[in-house]
Amino acid sequence: MTRIWHQSVNELQHLQVYKKALEDHGREVMGSEAELVVHGLPSGTYGGLSATAALGNAYAYHRLLGCVIENAIEAEREGYDAFVIGSFSEPFLREIRSAVDIPVASLTEAGLLVGCSLGRYIGLVSNAPAVQWMTRTAVDKHGLGARVLDVVALDPALDEPALAKAYADPEPVIASFTTAAERLVARGADVIIPAEGVLAELLMRHGVRAVAGAPIMDVVAVAWAYALMQIRLWSTTGLRVGRAWHHRRDDPALVARLAEQPR
Template sequence: MTLRIWHQSVNELDRIKAYKRGIEAHAARFLRDEASVVVHGMPTGTYGELSPSDALGNAYLYHRVLSPIVEQAVEAERQGYDAFVMGSFSEPYLREMRTAVDIPVVSLTEAALLTGCALGGKIGMISNAPNVAYMTRNSVAKHHLEARVSAVTSLLPGMDEYELIAARDNPQAMIDAFTTRARELIADGAEVIVPAEGVMAEILAAQGLTRIDGAVVLDVFAAAWTQAIGLARLRRGLGLGVSRAWAYSRGEN
């Protein structure tokens, strides 16, 4: 049977429909018949007049608007999905979701870091804006991978999700800005470059950018879906799922 993956964005996809279409097209090209990806977003109006990049820097707003995502993972399991992908580098409530469901829960950040560790010794991460880079640094620390990440930086000047999607049909200026930052990281020892923001990462994947000066530019969506498929197969074939000791315990011990 074809595996089904619930891909959860933190964007209001009604406002950036090209992003949703881009993820779906990318999944179809990359996964073919191996798995199907269904893309979900946040309700229209979630962030008001703000972009997600601007809104999620506020811890209270982050909690208020993103805590319902835990129930999205529960709903994915209820509907029979094989895996849930948290398609945001802010990776909200990752521990809570893994506590709540038995299906694999994968995040873009963690999957990118783990894949990057297999492809090179040092990882450089480029976000779309400084506040997203700050959240990404916190995620790197949460996964205890600071020693493998040379730096987390951002585009100059920064671009929010709506500015990025507006540049989707003519992305050369954004690609040039990304390449400039990547070369700085590569000169400092980075061997794998991670585009650490979903909209930007989808545009770069669609443009086929996979290497800069010999360093890998990671397709973070492909990395996350591949990890989700692997974990789903382990669960189907061996009954091997998330640990219930300590971090992801349900209080049964």
Template structure:
């Protein structure tokens, strides 16, 4: 039997259905029969008239909107999923989820950073908008990887999730804007480039953007699902989440 991964987006997927379909198609092509990826999103109306990129920059709104995701991880374990993937660079409640469940909890941010460390020396991250870049900088610091991250920047001008999904069928301008920002980072010494936002990353992966001027462009979904596969195998071999200190269950 293939493994089952619960992939949790923080987007209202009913508003960007093409993103959900894109992740599912990508997972099918990348994982084959190894694992099924079931994509979940936030309830319709979660963000009102705002985009997630705009709303989640507010700490109170972030807490109120995203704290229920911890219970989603609990539900995934209860339903027999083998791993829970946080499909967001806002990386909500990672520590809390790892203390709540025994199945592996994987973050796009952490998986991309750790994969980047194996593929090059200095990592450059490009977000879709300044708010997301700010949250991503906090995640880099949380993982104590500042020495390996050259910078976290954003597209100029920034684009929210709905602008990105509108560009999905004609992505050439988005790709050029991303390449322009990437080349600045590469000129400063970046060897690995991370698209640090899910909708943008899905488009770039679908378009096959794997290198820019010799620098590797990380497919963040492939990195996360690969880490999930490895952690599931480690757990089956008796090496699961530590219960000493950071992820202690008390």
């Protein structure tokens, strides 16, 4: 069976409700087409902080998320058919694609590209200012600023543990998200993307599918479907990542040797 490695940047041991939501969602979306295997970061990675609190610092981001590259290499070694970066912080997407030959999808890129097919302007609602900033940076990195109306954050901001607790009482979060989304739609957004994984799962779990006539994207399902599309194209057409420039690999032996070295 096709297997997809879903890589969260949360310590999922402490967010079991989110991990279970992802696993249940994966079975609903992919059925017998593929098996989704959800992975998080080791307990203690953030030293008691949330991902939102820790990853705003560029040095911490580099040190703490470098293991995501190694996990992608491990996924390829173990025979996974695709690797999904399940975070709007989108760690090391270019580096991962330069290191492995299996398809790699990310919540941010897949959501933005599919969003361009659903409307002229995309609005994104993140959970907190730090993730809002990272998402804006990712929009620029993908060259899609002209298609994004704005990236905003929930008010009040909520980190991942607070969002996980809200799974038991979601109405305040849904109300806050709806207010932010309605404002974006009033300004011209055609489609809204929840720009944080725990938030996106909460909304989908509770049936939030549209606001003021604009669809609310099931961005996690979109990323999985995007990975499945790539797997199919890899298999049937031979399509691959371009190696000439952005993901170049002039010396495959060097890449292979580095991948074998312990960190």
